[in-house]
Amino acid sequence: MIIQHDADGRIYHVVNDPVHPLVAQQYHGQPNTIFLSPMPGEVEPLYDEKGNPLLDQFGEPLTQVVGAFVPVCDIMSDYVENGKLKKRPIFIHPPEIELAVGESVVIDVPAGATAMVDDQSYTIDDGVLEIVGEMPAEYEVTVTKWPYMEAKIQVVIHEA
Amino acid sequence: MVNRVLLDTNGLKVSAIGKDVFTASNADLLLNSNFITPNLLISGTYTVTSTRITYVYIPFGKRFTKAPMFAVQQYLPGTGQIDEFYGSYDSRGRFVTVPSRIKLQPTFMELRTLVPCTFIYKVWDYSL
Numbered sequence: 001m002i003i004q005h006d007a008d009g010r011i012y013h014v015v016n017d018p019v020h021p022l023v024a025q026q027y028h029g030q031p032n033t034i035f036l037s038p039m040p041g042e043v044e045p046l047y048d049e050k051g052n053p054l055l056d057q058f059g060e061p062l063t064q065v066v067g068a069f070v071p072v073c074d075i076m077s078d079y080v081e082n083g084k085l086k087k088r089p090i091f092i093h094p095p096e097i098e099l100a101v102g103e104s105v106v107i108d109v110p111a112g113a114t115a116m117v118d119d120q121s122y123t124i125d126d127g128v129l130e131i132v133g134e135m136p137a138e139y140e141v142t143v144t145k146w147p148y149m150e151a152k153i154q155v156v157i158h159e160a
Numbered sequence: 161m162v163n164r165v166l167l168d169t170n171g172l173k174v175s176a177i178g179k180d181v182f183t184a185s186n187a188d189l190l191l192n193s194n195f196i197t198p199n200l201l202i203s204g205t206y207t208v209t210s211t212r213i214t215y216v217y218i219p220f221g222k223r224f225t226k227a228p229m230f231a232v233q234q235y236l237p238g239t240g241q242i243d244e245f246y247g248s249y250d251s252r253g254r255f256v257t258v259p260s261r262i263k264l265q266p267t268f269m270e271l272r273t274l275v276p277c278t279f280i281y282k283v284w285d286y287s288l
Contacts, residue, residue: 002204013218015204020288022221023202075207075278 001036001071002027008146009079017070034083041067079147088147096154099133103160106130107153113145133157170194198229198284206264207276215265220283223259229284230257232264236277257283 002015002024015023017038027033046054046062054062071085079088097105109115111127117139129143136158143151162180166173171193175181179188186192206216220228227248234243248257256263264279 010209011207012209013204013206015202020201020221023219024221026219026221075205076276 001073003034003036003073003080003085004030005032005034005080007032009081010146011073011075011078011080014073014075032080034080034085036071036073036085038071039069040065041069077149081147086147088149090149091143091145091151093143093151093153095152096156097131098156098158099131100158100160101133101135104130104132109143109151110145110148113143113148116142116144131155196286198286199288201228201283201285201288203282204280206279206281208266208279209276213266215263217261217263218281219261220285221260222285224257224285224287225259226286228257228286230262231282232262233280234266234277235280 001017002013002019003011004013004027005011015027019035024035027035042065043063044066046064048054056062073085077088078085080086091108091110093107093109097107099105107129109124109127109129111125113124113127113129115122115124115129124143129141131141134157138154138156141153141155143153162175162178164175164177164179164181166181172191173181173184173189173193174191175184176188176190181189186195201220201222202218204218206218208216229246229248231246232244233241235241256265262281262283264281266277
């Protein structure tokens with residue numbers, strides 16, 4: 001598998017296995033490109049029909065390789081950090097918040113995240129998102145901070 | 161019972177059940193050793209994340225003397241699949257193979273603000 005990503009680790013191109021040598025040649029030496037190869041699976045000992053370990057002529061246990069680890073990459077939920085493929089982290093948040101006018105709630109988000117509400121964006125430097133019920137409304141808050149997965153929070157504010 | 165297997169100096173043919181291999185058309189043959197079988201050269205996924213990108217090229221690592229066969233599907237977030245093409249060339253110029261690479265061009269010019277747009281592509285080579 002060949003994975004191409006930008007300087008922040010965002011993956012934009014994945015060439016699936018098996019990668020033909022002609023294709024691999026094109027990508028060797030390119031910046032922000034990593035190669036992941038399928039790896040042999042677990043090594044397991046072999047047994048005879050009575051459950052005794054099988055040995056070779058030198059008395060060493062006979063083994064077999066079972067299966068293989070095939071790399072899998074999801075462009076949307078994975079990213080690359082220091083040349084390693086990783087899952088994008090998720091920050092815990094309530095999917096929906098219901099408030100009365102005059103109430104407020106605080107949600108911990110990654111420091112430096114951006115919250116989008118009705119096409120207006122707000123930077124949350126201290127990692128504390130405070131939602132205040134000023135008037136009855138329903139809207140969606142989208143919180144983004146790379147490499148975290150984007151979070152959407154539905155907010156419903158009703159009369160006190 | 162009809163004859164279904166023919167091996168002669170022209171090669172090997174196997175016809176479908178009920179079809180005489182001596183008179184069968186190509187569509188009625190399960191195997192004809194004169195057919196060329198393409199092999200998969202490259203397959204992958206490319207996501208366009210910027211509205212400024214009008215097309216991208218995927219290099220093959222070789223130059224083709226005979227047009228390869230390719231399949232491209234294009235997806236938009238929330239919309240699902242919006243376009244696809246299978247064949248050796250696309251007369252509308254959306255997805256085009258050139259001697260050494262495939263050109264992936266988003267087909268949603270009027271919807272260009274919608275990103276990411278994802279292409280899933282496969283290219284088969286007749287000479288592998």
